[in-house]
Amino acid sequence: MTRLKKFVSLAMAAMISTAIFAGCSSDKNQVTINVFNWGEYIDEDILEDFTKETGIKVNYETFATNEEMYEKVKAGTTTYDLIVPSDYMLERMIKEDLVQDINFSNLPNFKNIDEKYKNQAHDPENKYSVPYMWGTIGIIYDKTKITDNIDSWNALWDSKYKNDIFMSDDMRNSIGISLKRLGYSLNSTNEDELNKATEELIKQRNDLNAVYIGDQVKDALRSGEKNIAVIYSGDAFVLKEEEPDRFEYVIPKEGTNLWFDVWAIPKTAKHKEEAEKFLNYLLDAEVNKKNVDYIGYATPNKATFEMLDEEVKNDKAAYPDEEILQKSEVYIDLGDFRKLYNDAWLKITSR
Template sequence: MKRLFSCLTVFLLAAFCGIAALGAEEEKAPSRGVTINVYNWGEYIANGTDESMDVNAEFTRRTGIQVNYTTFDSNESLYSKLAGGGADYDIIIPSDYMISKLIDQGMLAELDFSNIPNFQYIDEEFRNPDYDPENKFSVPYTWGVVGLFYNTDYIEEEITSWSALWDDRYAGKMLMFDNPRDSFAIAQFRLGQSLNTTDPEDWKAAAELLKQQKPLVQAYVMDQIFDKMESGEAWLGPYYSGDAAILVENNDNIKFVVPEEGTNYFVDGICIPATSNRKEEAEEYIDFLCDPEIAGANMDYIGYSTPETAAKEYMDEEMVNSPIHYPDVETLARTQVFINLPDDTSKLVDKLWAEVKMGGPGESAVLVAIILGFLAVYVAIVIYKRRKFKREMS
């Protein structure tokens, strides 16, 4: 009797699962023949690996809108793509100061919030931010702070200061951001400056400090920090707190600290470029990302902090209570937020950053001299060959 009952139970379960599967299939939205182009940071959306939700696939299943998804590694490379023209993006996710810059240059579309009802779940503290005062052009995606990762297998003492990135004991084993704002910020905190200073002498002083550091740096990186830190090729480097989910939780030997001098507090937002021809579909995508259940599953995977309290109900409790992902008031009190810099300051920063990467104006001059020397030799050889050819022909 028990066996008969078991068989009957299995049969009923199988039948129920089959019906449920058919129902799920019916729930799949028909294709709308539209594809939106999404341009985001690397490692910045749940993609179905490690038992996570595949966010883009779920969006397509629910709406019938296809997603073409590509990535960038810095705000500056994103800006270059947009400013260069020819880029066909419907969704981009820049950081706070870059959002401000794109707004100033008329490169973002105003959002129709009637198409984004889930904006209601965004916490008040993240609305009408300084970089988008009227909340016309962006919706917060994540937030976090910058800190310092270090490998305790090679560094025995506790790291508490940004000065560790100038310690010659770690020469050739340290990494640095491969973008100017984040790199300069670290030097500025050491010097006690504002991250948004417009005083040229402040920026020059920070550049000098970065030039002093350059001989110690193994590489200027962005997402490459994962492989280099996990393999032990590098021992310490700065990066964003959300990546602690990958570096710290998967490696007991890697620690994360917010240095005592302070750090950058950032918000990344979802925006639509002014050139988008699929604005309504893009707004559907933004609304989907703001759904608390989707946001919770997404944040659980990428490890960054959510601007939605409602999303925390769907997140891992350990992450919600983590001081790395949600720093205490004392830590946040030591943070500064980037704002868009005036054009003349931005140009100075770009010039100084080029000098840092090249090794300073002295080394740049030597390189130019060497190139000119090679050109002079080349021209001389060409002239000599032409004269020789004329003599032989005459």
């Protein structure tokens, strides 16, 4: 009996040891993909769900502007498997050979993307990107504090809102708004037009004390730091859902930026196939709906859109009328003229 107990004990120890080492080996061989996305732009529960389903871990980092993301990818100090550039930035990264073709045979759920969101100007052959979300930029205001009927970008230069304005801490957004207000294209490459738009932003900042802010805008508005702000449509949708009697979102009558954010795979990605599995997972109608419900942005996923409540489908903050879209513009890459925008932005933001 003693020998039998000893034998059983040794056998069990061996089994436990094998299990431990097998577990270590499994952990060691587990693939981790590096994902670089905008702040507050995914339901992070989805990352955990994906890992549970596939065994692929997700190392998730965020950025605040396209330019920040671009500089990190170009520098190559961190190797990302997936990034989320906006339209014009993807166009630039394609030109600079920073992204690679996607193998769409690994993305059967790509069939869920509405045809009208495919083959856009920033990726005309749809080789390099998967549409993620789309939307507009507009003005949100606390209608319990501001009783005016705001319908123009001019409101952001109205002296009655001194010390009460948040502008977008994004070069293309704020310069684009100033250009659009003056009747110019937000993709202008006319130096005189850019100079006039720059002067107006400097004047606004000096005379009205406009404050530039990024992803923190929702919390700042919730707490009442200021009562009027430039904001992305999805963020506006979230705030309106939370407090419908408090917040109002408008797309100014002059028109605005119609933007598209996309998933892309950098040339330096180490786990392309696993990244494509993640993209296919996100394109699942149910998974995408969970994400849309969380972040509030408009989806290009037709299967998901059909699952949304009628109230959401008809909300003009998320899905604006065609009349507004016709007045709006998609950002394009500015090429060499980009340097003049960078110089203008330094003048605007440094004081």
